[in-house]
Amino acid sequence: MRKTISITLMSLIAALALGCKQEPAPKPAAHPAKTESGAKSEPGTYEKQKVVYHINYNDEKELKGAMRNVQNHINAVGKENLDLKVVMHGNGVDLLKQANDNPDMQSTVINLKKQGIGFQVCANTLKGKKINYKNDLFDVSESDIVPSGVAEIAALQQKGYSYVKP
Amino acid sequence: MKDNQFSQEFLNAFVDDQLTAEEKSRAYPQISQDESLNRAVCELRKTRDLVQLAYRDVPTPPSRGLPQPRTGLLGLSLAAGIALGIGISLGWFLHEPKMPTVTTVAHQPLRPAGVSVVAAPAGALPSAPREVATPVTAGATQAVAPMSQTAKVLMHLSQGETSRLDQALTEIEQLVQYYRTSGQTARVEVVINSEGLNLVRSDVSPFPERVQRLQREYDNLAFVACQNTIDRLKREKGITAQLLPGVSVIDSGVVQLMRRQHQGWSYIQV
Numbered sequence: 001m002r003k004t005i006s007i008t009l010m011s012l013i014a015a016l017a018l019g020c021k022q023e024p025a026p027k028p029a030a031h032p033a034k035t036e037s038g039a040k041s042e043p044g045t046y047e048k049q050k051v052v053y054h055i056n057y058n059d060e061k062e063l064k065g066a067m068r069n070v071q072n073h074i075n076a077v078g079k080e081n082l083d084l085k086v087v088m089h090g091n092g093v094d095l096l097k098q099a100n101d102n103p104d105m106q107s108t109v110i111n112l113k114k115q116g117i118g119f120q121v122c123a124n125t126l127k128g129k130k131i132n133y134k135n136d137l138f139d140v141s142e143s144d145i146v147p148s149g150v151a152e153i154a155a156l157q158q159k160g161y162s163y164v165k166p
Numbered sequence: 167m168k169d170n171q172f173s174q175e176f177l178n179a180f181v182d183d184q185l186t187a188e189e190k191s192r193a194y195p196q197i198s199q200d201e202s203l204n205r206a207v208c209e210l211r212k213t214r215d216l217v218q219l220a221y222r223d224v225p226t227p228p229s230r231g232l233p234q235p236r237t238g239l240l241g242l243s244l245a246a247g248i249a250l251g252i253g254i255s256l257g258w259f260l261h262e263p264k265m266p267t268v269t270t271v272a273h274q275p276l277r278p279a280g281v282s283v284v285a286a287p288a289g290a291l292p293s294a295p296r297e298v299a300t301p302v303t304a305g306a307t308q309a310v311a312p313m314s315q316t317a318k319v320l321m322h323l324s325q326g327e328t329s330r331l332d333q334a335l336t337e338i339e340q341l342v343q344y345y346r347t348s349g350q351t352a353r354v355e356v357v358i359n360s361e362g363l364n365l366v367r368s369d370v371s372p373f374p375e376r377v378q379r380l381q382r383e384y385d386n387l388a389f390v391a392c393q394n395t396i397d398r399l400k401r402e403k404g405i406t407a408q409l410l411p412g413v414s415v416i417d418s419g420v421v422q423l424m425r426r427q428h429q430g431w432s433y434i435q436v
Contacts, residue, residue, distance in 0.1 A: 054434065056337075090333060124340050148344040150337055150434055154319040157432035165435045 046076065050083045050161040052153055058094035060102075066166035067108045070117060073164075079115045085156065086112075089122030089149025093131065096121065099138035106138060113139070122149030172196075172203065181210040317345060317352035318431040320423060326361030328372045334365070334436040335376050342384045352386055355426065356436075359392035359419030363399070366391055366413045374410055381412045392419030 051073065055066055074082055088095055096119065099105045109119065123145050126133055133140040146152040157163055172180075172193065179185050180193055196203065319341065323334050338356060345352035364370050366377060366389055380387055393415050399405045409415070416422045427433055 056333075056436075090337065124344070147348070148340060150319075150321075150341045151317070151344050151350075153434050154317055154341075154432035158317070158430075163433050 046078075046081060048081045048083070049077050050156075050159070051085075052156045052161040052163055053084065053086045054153055054163065054165045055086060055088045055092035055095060056090040056149075058091035058098075060098060060105075063095050063098065063105070064108075067105075067112065069164070069166040070112055071108075074112075074115050074117070082116070083161075084116075085118040085120055085161070087120045087122070087146070087149050087153050087156070089125045092149075093121055093125050093129070093137065095119075096137040096140060097131075100136065109138060118144070120144055120146050120149070120152060122152070123147050125149065177203075177206055177210055315351060317350055318426070318429075319352065319354045320426050320431050320433045321354060321356045322419075322423060322433065322435045323356060323358045323362035323365060324360040324419075324435075326364040330436075331362075331365045331372060334362075335373055335380070337436050338387070339376075339380060342380070342387050345386075346384070354384075354387045355431070356387070356389045357392070357416070357419050357422055357426075358389065359395045363391055363395050363407060365389075366410050368408045368410050371410060377410055378412070389413045390416045390419070390422065392416060392422075394418050 053066065053070060055063070057063070070084065070086065073084065086095075095105070096109070099109045113119065119140070121133060121137065121140055121144055124147070125131070126145070131137065133145065153163065176185075176193070180190070185193065321334070321338055321341070323331075334356075338354065342352070342354055344350075345354075358366055365373065368374060371377065377389065381389065389410075389412070391409055391413055394417070396407045396415065399407050423433060
């Protein structure tokens with residue numbers, strides 16, 4: 001009898017441990033784990049982050065604020081821990097128009113790019129607004145252009161990027 | 167069994183409640199007073215419970231009538247095996263709650279339009295997804311698939327200026343168009359609350375035809391309006407909002423956004 005007990009108990013425990021270890025299917029992307037990561041990391045430090053910033057407005061003040069948010073985000077997380085993409089569409093594309101004309105904005109963008117921030121432009125917008133990205137926008141190459149800004153933001157979230165609209 | 171006056175068999179019978187009333191009343195005081203007896207009974211009870219737990223859903227094995235030693239061995243290994251199974255599933259389920267709920271909620275109105283609702287306070291939100299996420303029909307199993315091919319996008323509209331609505335509609339149309347031309351299956355849900363409601367109110371919408379046309383042309387596109395906003399409009403301004411045909415109503419726009427994101431939808435503010 002005792003043998004039965006101990007064997008049963010042991011297998012129960014072993015199985016419990018086994019079952020617990022099994023990681024369930026990957027989490028849906030748009031839902032970053034909030035509960036555990038905080039407990040693991042020390043105060044003030046973050047684990048690796050993937051973030052998409054959404055910009056579809058062209059008010060200069062707002063854009064400056066948004067760029068400040070990005071810089072603060074880098075400062076908090078550390079550029080080596082951060083994969084941050086700025087996706088612009090609609091009026092938001094004006095950010096890189098302003099960077100063409102406005103030296104302040106230009107140096108901000110250069111600075112952020114140096115720290116690994118990606119700037120992506122919506123092809124729909126370029127077409128709709130008849131923008132020539134080589135002449136009208138600051139430092140955009142073909143690889144920075146995505147077919148649809150909104151679809152890109154959706155797809156990035158599916159890949160685990162968190163959404164921020166500054 | 168040292169100085170116990172009860173045999174192992176008797177104790178087993180005691181634990182399994184197979185004694186006569188008389189035997190039981192004789193045994194009970196002694197067992198409760200004798201520490202070693204008490205412990206033995208306790209052990210037996212534990213075993214019984216574990217075995218019962220293990221055998222709960224298992225049909226009686228056909229080897230019932232086999233000679234004693236073999237049943238013992240079989241029982242032992244069976245118990246161990248089944249305990250293993252239970253353990254794994256227990257472990258699995260204990261682990262489960264951290265997973266976001268992945269069930270599909272149909273976006274039908276969750277409550278009749280006449281019922282008045284107090285706008286949900288922010289504090290009430292976190293618990294909401296679990297309440298509403300009741301499993302429904304076939305869609306649920308599909309949603310569990312790890313990363314389905316279907317793009318699922320929430321477009322959140324909460325502002326009501328005409329230029330905003332114009333831009334929102336353009337963005338919405340571009341998105342569904344993009345998915346159609348690129349052959350990507352997708353579901354797009356426009357969640358409308360606060361001032362955004364103007365877009366789908368038949369009395370004030372600046373673009374009723376566009377909304378109607380989009381709904382006609384894209385069956386994977388849904389416009390969902392927030393019941394809280396509708397109620398608030400009634401309460402504060404005495405306006406009974408009439409919605410354009412085809413626009414569904416959801417209890418709370420904000421809660422719907424959270425529910426959907428828990429289900430793996432992407433979120434975009436327009």
